[in-house]
Amino acid sequence: MIRLFRQLGPFRIPIIFVFVLVFLQCLANLYLPTLMADIVNNGIVKDNITYILQVGGIMLLVTFVGAICAIAASFYSARIAIGFGRLIRGKLFTRVGSFSLHEFDRVSTASLITRTTNDTNQVQLVLVIILNMMISAPLMIIGGLILAYGQDKVLTLLLLIVIPILLVLIILIMRVAIPLFRVMQSKLDRLNLILDEGLSGVRVIRAFDRIDHEKERFDVANTDLKNVAIRVNRIVACMMPIMMLIFNLTSIAILWFGSIRINNGDMQIGALFAFLQYSVLILFSFLMLSMMFIMIPRAAASADRINEVLDMEPEINDAETVKDTDVEHGYITFQHVTFSYPGAEEPALNDISFSVCPGQVTALIGGTGSGKSALLNLIPRFYDVDSGSVLVDGVDVRDMSQEHLRAKIGLVPQQAVLFSGTIAQNIRYGKESATLEEVRRAAEIAQATEFIDEMPGDFDSVIAQGGTNVSGGQKQRLSIARALVRKPEIYLFDDSFSALDFKTDAKLRAALKKETLDATVLIVSQRVSTVMDADQIIVLDEGRIAGIGNHRELMETSQIYYEIVSSQLSLEEIA
Amino acid sequence: MSQNRASMGTAGQPQRPMGPMGRGPMGGMGMPVQKAKDFRGTLFRLLGYFKPQTLLLLIILFAAVIGTVFNIVGPKILGLATTKLFQGVMEKYQGVPGATVDFTYIAHVLLILGGLYIISALFIYLQQYLMAGVAQRVVYTMRQEIEDKLARLPLKYFDSQTHGEILSRAVNDMDNISTTLQQNVTQLITSVVTIIGVIIMMLSISLLLSLVVFITLPLSLLVTTVVAKRSQRYFAQQQRALGELNGHVEEMYTGHKIVKAFGREAESIAEFDRMNDTYYNAGWRAQFVSGMIMPLMRSIGNLGYVFVAVVGGIMVTKGAIAIGDVQAFIQYSQQFTQPITMLASITNSIQLTIASAERVFELLDEEEEQPDAVDAKLIESPRGKVQFEHVSFRYKEDVPLIEDMNIEAEPGHMIAIVGPTGAGKTTLVNLLMRFYEVNNGEILVDDTNIIHYKRGNLRRSFGMVLQDTWLFNGTIRDNIAYGRDGATEEEIVRAAKAARADHFIRTLPESYNTVLNQDATNISQGQKQLLTIARAFLADPAILILDEATSSVDTRTEMAIQKAMGELMKGRTSFVIAHRLSTIRDAELILVMNHGSIIEQGTHKELLAQNGFYADLYNSQFLGRTLQEEAV
DSSP states (O other), X not given: OHHHHGGGGGGHHHHHHHHHHHHHHHHHHHHHHHHHHHIIIIIITTTOHHHHHHHXXXXXXXXXXXXXXXXXXXXXXXHHHHHHHHHHHHHHHHHHHHOOHHHHHHSOHHHHHHIIIIIHHHHHHHHHHIIIIITHHHHHHHHHHHHHHHHOHHHHHHHHHHHHHHHHHHHHXXXXXXXXXXXXXXXHHHHHHHHHHHHHTHHHHHHTTOHHHHHHHHHHHHHHHHHHHHHHHHHHHTHHHHHHHHHHHHHXXXXXXXXXXXXXXXXXXXXXXXXXXXXXXXXHHHHHHHHHHHHHHHHHHHHHHHHHHHHOOOSOOOOSSOOOOOXXXXXXXXXXXXXXXXXXXXXXXXXXXEEEOTTOEEEEEOOTTSSHHHHHHHTTTSSOOSEEEEEETTEETTTSOHXXXXXXXXXXXXXXXXXXXXXXXXXXXXXXXXXXXXXXXXXXXXXXXXHHHHSTTXXXXXXXXXXXXXXXXXXXXXHHHHHHTTOOSEEEEESTTTTSOHHHHHHHHHHHHHHTTTSEEEEEOSOHHHHTTOSXXXXXETTEEXXXXXXXXXXXXXXXXXHHHHHHSOHHHHO | OHHHHHHHHHHHOOOOOXXXXXXXXXXXXXXXXXXXXXXXXXHHHHHHTTGGGHHHHHHXXXXXXXXXXXXXHHHHHHHHHHHHHHHHHHHHHXXXXXXXXXXXXXXXXXXXXXXXXXXXXXXXXXXXXXHHHHHHHHHHHHHHHHHHHHHHSOHHHHXXXXXXXXXIIIIIXXXXXXXXXXXXXXXXXXXXXXXXXXXXXXXXXXXXHHHXXXXXXXXXXXXXXXXXXXXXXXXXXXXXHHHHHHHXXXXXXXXXXXXXXXXXXXXXXXXXXXXXXXXXXXXXXXHHHHHHHHHHHHHHHHHHHHHHHHHHHHHHHTTSSOHHHHHHHHHHHHHHHHHHHHHHHHHHHHHHHHHHHHHXXXXXXXXXXXXXXXXXXXXXXXXXXXXXXXXXXXXXXXXXXXXXXXXXXXXXXXXXXXXSXXXXXXXXXXXXXXXXXXXXXXXXXXXXXXGGBOXXXXXXXXXXXOSSOOOOSEEHHHHHXXXXXXXXXXXXXXXXXXXXOHHHHHHSTTGGGOEEOTTOTTSXXXXXXXXXXXXXXXXXXXXXXXXXXXXXXXXHHHHHHHHHHHHHHTTSEXXXXXXXXXXXXXXXXXXXXXXXXXXXXXXXXXHHHHTSHHHHHHHHHHXXXXXXXXXX
């Protein structure tokens, strides 16, 4: 966590302010009992009302200054903590933005989200607490002890005995309670998991008539949770009374020993008043501090997770001198490409060579895990090859700037991702400057106008976050329109028609064909009917090319292709 | 689905405070509060849960009062000792002969005081100890009620609510209630008793000094209301900004590939920076204002302290008050502001909790499924005859879906359902399994209207092998055995073999003991379907509902699934969501569905002859080339 806090650099000056202000505020709080002692010693004992009033005036002033300092400190610490949160969040977001898919595979997307949102908040929260209390508590303790020592040396010993007792007790209780809290948390998670499963599986449970079984499972978990929760809370229950008892017994002891010392003339009576106050301030600060130490481990875990992301170097970066090309359009060449996913034992692609020209449709077919998507991902340089090279328009993709390369490509991914915003905005994501005419046309080709027109707001209808208010097929069509509006040189369709019914699929492909006459098209699909018309079909099997050619050629030469086709079409259709 | 779930996980993850501090000293204060619609009603209903434990609650109340009162009396008694001490010292100072401090008296007082403090601590412990049981038992009961309720709610409810929404009530809201019951209820009691007790003690010592302390009261109220209200406004802004920010992060990360592919990184960062700034501006204000509350209250406490010191000091010199009482007063004035701050924060948490409780009660009050009739029949040995007679059904009152539908499926027949994706197979399952009730007409299984059967029993006569595979977190064995209670190991393996799943299961690291993770991502889509087939074999139902795979299944698994399904269907009535021509042509009856309703039915030949939607669909699928050529 300290490593993360090194980034507090830009806030150096306000932090110094906070330190000074908190220090002053502590002084003010501590000075009051001293003044009170003066009132007792010099005012009350000596019957001097003017003195009392004078000191009272000073006390008011001190209180006032203390309050101002407190407000100012709160102002600066708020700006520091939230500003720090903003800084870290911004760094994280920018860093994650530069990640390649590889880093996303390593740390899951969900985890990256949590790190950017929850973890930064956690750190921010702890920083607030540190700035507010972690600074003041030690100052209070040290200052309090010094002043107490100034009032009476011997009684200070009493505090030095009580403080360790307090600490030991706190630690003892925590040691028992914290593991139990963890157990309780896991029981709660378990209960919630059962609930969650019950909800997502409500149809299965009812279909198999297992309601009673589920109830029983829930009941066991619930009882379990209840018992642990009661146990934890009963242990924690002793915390407050014990603390209070220590505080109270300490003041009794102070009064007793103080009385003896006063009687012997070793101490003034005002000091006793001050001492009682100091002891409360000091012990309370210890209590605060010990509470703080419970929060820190959690924040430290968050900080570690954040650091881990900030330390990660994106694997794919632009070459130092980029070679952008505008001479050729739509040529893709794979030369002996071998590629393995990071950490994988076997390469996902093995010695792949082929080339594609503009105006051609190339289809990739093969079973799950045959490497179709991996191949497609290499073209926009989402991953880098292990050996061999991928050339786009004659230039190795590693030598081009990523921006230039991707500007040539219209990608329709396997999982259609839409963003919150209107339909038009989503389609325009492909080309910001697209006119409404262009947007409409792209939607038409993608067979999306039919359902867009049915929506209340037409092209201005709003897509919810994650596209939850449109169906899978509709999402896919919108994501196709998004790629179309770009009018790219190269189209990459990664199993992009899977959620469409056959009829829409066929209509879409017919419309596409006209649109993409001059472009290069790569289609990944599992459906024979989708690929059989392609100019070139590449059959992949376990990362290797098992055949290249058109439908008719492959039917004769490739056993695997034949198998795939016959599994989907009956004999007469093949013929 | 799984994506949905993942995002739910992050958003719905309750931010639970760990450790005994609960929400922290200033927890609820200054946070935006969601108000309950019917505060009183909900409160009383919540209190109703305590009824079985009234006696314990009374003991808790009693212990709280005793514990607090004994604690409050403390300073006053301590003051007695101080006064005595001061007396002795003053006499010495004034040179009264033989003057000394009366230590016997002081010792006496301090011993009594020590005793009081110990008793007070014991009572407070007793109160907290008992409260743990009471609170957790109430929470337990409520959770149990939720679970029971969920089991009785109709499917309609689950379909109309997002999963996250229901979970948030059952998890987050219950958490809120639990924390509050555990911590705030006792705090509330002690704070109220403390405030009253302290006021009484102060008044009993000196009216004048009490008034001096009360001067600070309006200030405290000002801080706790005005400042807190302000901070609530900023917190609301902050919360909104944070929601927006988190939403953006979630979208950009999940759509990372798209952002990259379309070269929109810079825009995404610019948008993020804008949101981050908005959040910062609202955030630091919220933090500042709420952070001010504590120090301000302390300063107000100090102010009271100064007033008491000065006025008290003067009064002592005038002999109007004993010095020990002044000292007691100082302690009281400090004890005074703390419960006020506490109360302000508790009020907020309580409002929050009542709002939560209201949401939980809303869930508990949802309309339930009609219970099975007492004399409901059991299907002893189902034959598998299924009839729809003049069935009408609609999800929404004003959107007709199925009107006057008639189907007749003889035992052992295969009924193919074809049509665009999402065309209504769910509806069919919903009606057959009686997840939803038909609006008109009747569905008969073995010539008896299904409403006369016990639901559980009816559902058992159906087997489902669907693409959204319905597996749960557990071992493969448990997942297969879900089909039938008390299945033996041998039966399970036999079912797996019949489903052609045995082989792949045995290649898994732990064979039948392999645990499927929550979204069952550790086996492939096709393998999942094989497992559900195995489950159906084991359950041995008379009627099947099957889903033919469309995509994401590799060729070999696809073959296995086909063969296994074929075997499973033998001798059973089956409804097949068909994608394969051979299936369709072999079917005794084809239902053509579109937009959720059946638009044509008949055999393959009949339907082709009709030259309607089916013919169109058939041609587009299998004569796709012709269509394309026409289009070009």
